[in-house]
Amino acid sequence: MKQWFPVAMTVALGSAIVVPGTAAATPSSGIEAETLVQSTLDGKDYVTRELTVAPGGTTGWHYHPGQVFGVIKQGTLTHYRGDCSVDGVYNAGDAISEGSGDGYIHEGRNEGPVPLVMTVLYIKPAGSPLAVDAPNPGCPFE
Template sequence: MTRLRLAAPLVAAALLAALTPTAHATPGVGVSAKVLAQSTVDGVDYVTREITIQPGGSTGWHWHPGQVYGVIREGTLTHYDATDCAVDGVYNVGDPITERSGPGYVHVGRNLGPVPLVMWVGYIEPAGEPLANDVPNPGCPFE
């Protein structure tokens, strides 16, 4: 009986942990990337990548610790800001794109079109930092 009384709080805690929803990062879907160039100079990483997002795919919600800029090579990028879950840009072939940095600018890029989206993206980041930090969906009705 004493064992049962001691075990009951542990069982309750385990059930509560199992039933409590946890926030999980939203990984990209249908995304591939290849590094075109990479260099580190004076504690700063310079990386250029070609990113492809398949139709219906997305980057997942994320933010960048450094500067990001790019150009759309094929397809159309629909870009959303987490603040109000609204489209904050639609980018077509030849359009440039820049993104603010820091955890205060959570965003997602989606390919809502019928063809693959291809972007060339440049990153200027503090050396050793990730190019992006994945975060949970901020409560938007998609992703």
């Protein structure tokens, strides 16, 4: 079943996490996700999803509580780190892995003219969210 991809799975019904004294979380836009397979083993959830990001779409700023591995099937992913620099541009056939924890806030964007399609494997502590929304760390684009 296709559904809109809520970047912060920690908050029911897509609400944003707001941390006192900081700006509100940045929402995703233009993203659909389909869960392909999901299982739990030895205290870890394994979730494989296919993400489709429309041209101009973004994941919003976020971090992951577990490991993330992906393969780009179509289009181009431009990946920004929390210091606003591009830490990778990934094209069809490229693999990507992301760091975990709140020290690795990042954003993925489709800055190309065609939909970005990628398959992503999340390996995370059982019951934890796939991702946690974060405020823009001060980057001039949104």
